[in-house]
Every structure is written in C-alpha cells, then in structure tokens.
Amino acid sequence: MDGRLDAGGHLTPRLHFLKMPALLRKPGFDGLDAGVDERGARLELRRQIARLEAELGARFGDGFGHTEIPHRIDALAAAPRVLDLGELETVRDRLADRVAEAERALVERQRFEDENRNLVEKMFAAPQDFKWVRVSRQDLGLHGCGHWHSKPRLGPIGMLMGWWRVKVSSGCPLAGRLAAVER
Amino acid sequence: MGWVPAPQQGWVAPHIVSELPGLGIAWVEVDAKPGRSPDPVRRRLRDLSDRTYGSQAIRLRERPIPWAYRVFYRQIGLDPDRTRTPVEQLTLDRLHDGGFRSHGLPADGLNIAIVETGVALRAFDADNVEGRLCIRDSAPGESLSGHGEMARGTLVIADEARPVGLLFGSTAEGLAVERSSRRIAVAAVQVKGVPQIAVEEALWMAASTLEAT
Numbered sequence: 001m002d003g004r005l006d007a008g009g010h011l012t013p014r015l016h017f018l019k020m021p022a023l024l025r026k027p028g029f030d031g032l033d034a035g036v037d038e039r040g041a042r043l044e045l046r047r048q049i050a051r052l053e054a055e056l057g058a059r060f061g062d063g064f065g066h067t068e069i070p071h072r073i074d075a076l077a078a079a080p081r082v083l084d085l086g087e088l089e090t091v092r093d094r095l096a097d098r099v100a101e102a103e104r105a106l107v108e109r110q111r112f113e114d115e116n117r118n119l120v121e122k123m124f125a126a127p128q129d130f131k132w133v134r135v136s137r138q139d140l141g142l143h144g145c146g147h148w149h150s151k152p153r154l155g156p157i158g159m160l161m162g163w164w165r166v167k168v169s170s171g172c173p174l175a176g177r178l179a180a181v182e183r
Numbered sequence: 184m185g186w187v188p189a190p191q192q193g194w195v196a197p198h199i200v201s202e203l204p205g206l207g208i209a210w211v212e213v214d215a216k217p218g219r220s221p222d223p224v225r226r227r228l229r230d231l232s233d234r235t236y237g238s239q240a241i242r243l244r245e246r247p248i249p250w251a252y253r254v255f256y257r258q259i260g261l262d263p264d265r266t267r268t269p270v271e272q273l274t275l276d277r278l279h280d281g282g283f284r285s286h287g288l289p290a291d292g293l294n295i296a297i298v299e300t301g302v303a304l305r306a307f308d309a310d311n312v313e314g315r316l317c318i319r320d321s322a323p324g325e326s327l328s329g330h331g332e333m334a335r336g337t338l339v340i341a342d343e344a345r346p347v348g349l350l351f352g353s354t355a356e357g358l359a360v361e362r363s364s365r366r367i368a369v370a371a372v373q374v375k376g377v378p379q380i381a382v383e384e385a386l387w388m389a390a391s392t393l394e395a396t
Contacts, residue, residue: 046258
C-alpha cells in the first residue's frame with residue numbers, strides 16, 4: 001500500500017513525491033525533476049506511525065473483552081536502531097492494515113451484538129417463536145453472567161400447551177456456591 | 184526543580200536526534216546501598232498495587248506517555264507487545280502477580296517512579312560510569328560487554344568510554360547495579376511526547392526513594 005496515505009493518514013489519490021523516493025528513482029521518472037528528501041519522508045512516516053499507533057490503541061481498548069482485536073506487528077529489528085525508509089514504510093503499512101482489521105472486527109462485533117439485541121426483543125414479544133433459544137449477556141456486549149432463555153412453563157406440560165416464556169437467569173453464581181463446588 | 188542532587192542532561196548523537204527528535208537522556212546519581220527494601224518502600228508498592236487495575240492496563244497504551252514509548256519502540260524496529268515498554272511490563276506483572284512484588288533496591292525505587300510517571304528509567308553502577316551519558320549508535324565491531332558484538336547502528340546508552348547498555352535492553356557487564364555498588368546512576372530515557380517535567384519527576388521520585396533508605 002505504498003503511497004496510499006497522505007500527511008493526515010487518509011486515503012488520497014494525490015501523488016505525494018516526498019513519500020515515494022523508491023518510485024522516483026525508477027527509470028522513466030527522471031523527467032519529473034522531483035527532489036527526494038528521504039529524511040523528510042522518514043519523519044513523515046514516523047508521524048504516521050504515531051497516529052496509527054494511537055488509533056490501534058484506541059480500538060484495542062474498545063474491543064477488549066468483546067472481540068479479538070488484531071494488534072500484533074512483528075519486530076523489524078532484533079536490537080533498537082534507526083530504521084530506513086523502506087522499513088518505516090513496512091511498519092506504517094502493517095499498522096494501517098491492523099487498524100483496518102481492528103475496525104472491521106469492531107464493526108462485525110457491533111453488528112453481532114445488535115442482531116442479538118433485536119433477537120432478545122423478539123423473544124420477549126413472541127417466545128413461542130424462539131423455542132429453546134438462549135442468548136447470553138456477552139452476546140449483547142454486556143458484562144457479567146446471565147442469559148435469556150426461551151423455555152416452556154411447567155416443563156413438558158408447558159411444551160404440550162404452548163406456554164412459552166423467556167426466562168432471565170439470576171446472574172453470576174454466588175461465592176458461597178462456587179466454594180461448595182470446590183469442596 | 185530545585186532539588187538535590189540535580190539531574191544531569193546527557194547528549195544524543197546529532198544524526199540520531201535529527202532522525203528521532205525529542206530523544207534525550209538525563210540522569211541523577213545517588214548514594215544508595217542495594218538490598219532489601221525498607222518497610223515504607225514495600226508499603227508504597229502495596230499502595231501502588233491497590234491503585235492499579237486491569238481496566239487501567241487495557242487503556243494504558245492510550246495514555247500520552249506510555250503511548251509515546253510504544254510509538255518510539257515501533258520507530259526503532261521493536262515490537263512493544265514483545266519487548267514491552269517498562270511501564271507496560273510492570274503493569275502486566277502487577278496483574279499477573281496480583282501486586283507489585285518487591286525486588287529490593289534500587290529496583291523498587293525505579294519501579295515506583297516508572298509506574299507513577301510512565302517514564303522509562305534505568306539504573307547503572309555510577310562508580311563505573313565514565314563521564315556523561317549519551318545515546319548514540321554503535322560503531323562497526325563495537326561490543327556490549329558481556330553480550331558480544333552488536334550489529335552496526337544499534338542504539339545504545341553509552342558513557343565516554345563504552346556502551347553501558349542497549350537503549351531499552353541489556354546492561355553491559357560491570358555497569359549493572361550489584362550488591363557491592365555504593366553509588367547508583369538513575370537514567371531516564373526521554374522520547375518525543377514525554378514532557379520534561381515528567382522526566383524530572385521520575386528522576387526525583389526514584390532518587391528520593393533510594394536516598395531515603
């Protein structure tokens with residue numbers, strides 16, 4: 001994705017010669033007479049890396065506990081050193097890819113949670129149409145234990161009579177009960 | 184800040200600082216004896232543990248100073264999720280261990296300052312440091328004592344004679360604080376986005392913890 005990001009890190013069709021020194025060195029581009037300021041390009045790439053790292057950090061925080069946010073980027077060097085232009089471009093591009101992936105993961109998760117929220121509303125409206133369906137609080141992006149479960153009243157009798165209802169579980173097990181299980 | 188001992192400002196090789204503006208090093212030397220941390224320091228670690236939560240750890244990378252170090256790690260080719268920044272490593276250790284464990288002095292003094300301010304600190308045996316500290320790249324064939332030859336261009340913290348440690352990495356043999364050390368140099372590595380006041384606060388906090396013992 002070389003040269004895809006502009007100074008603000010946004011997608012742009014405009015050529016930015018400062019950011020494409022490798023391209024400008026290729027035969028056929030001599031006539032453009034565009035000077036190459038590699039140091040300026042490196043500083044610009046570092047600025048973009050800083051902005052992308054902030055975006056990735058924010059998405060990591062937003063998604064934590066809800067969905068897996070891809071955020072890992074392998075180290076380019078075994079020991080700390082000043083990276084060259086190509087390496088900085090690699091870091092910038094990988095960060096941009098991770099930000100895009102994280103964004104997609106968050107959007108998909110949001111859609112999943114919205115669908116489940118609608119499902120719970122429909123379950124309450126017509127539990128008989130959602131027999132035995134069970135939706136957990138995590139599926140709605142909520143913390144804590146618990147779920148909504150479409151079940152018949154009075155067991156088999158309710159099943160035969162069509163007495164369905166949505167049962168809301170009572171939350172997380174109490175510490176005492178957990179301790180009893182441990183014993 | 185008007186406190187004694189005053190921090191000293193190191194230098195950064197001009198071609199490095201032109202590439203990585205904002206990079207700096209400052210240090211302070213204190214008389215201190217390594218060993219078991221006294222009760223007030225251990226109590227402070229416990230208080231710090233009580234103030235550090237999982238939710239803070241998750242959002243840590245969004246705070247300005249930890250973010251600045253993460254960015255710098257990326258810019259020098261490190262993966263901050265593998266080679267962790269000092270404050271992130273300590274916060275993860277806190278979650279893993281259920282509290283900040285005491286590792287004695289000077290580690291506890293540095294850890295308190297790192298967690299409180301987010302600034303990256305290092306400790307060296309000041310009696311073995313020759314002259315001013317600096318940040319530079321390694322010369323061809325140069326080695327870090329006890330760790331072998333470094334790749335050319337490796338960023339190091341050095342004194343006027345030799346590298347004393349990798350920037351965010353191993354410390355050279357003979358420069359690490361040992362039981363026999365009697366004078367400790369606490370160094371803060373400043374990167375772009377870390378305010379000078381935070382660096383001075385970190386040095387003051389670490390130095391005052393070490394001096395008070």
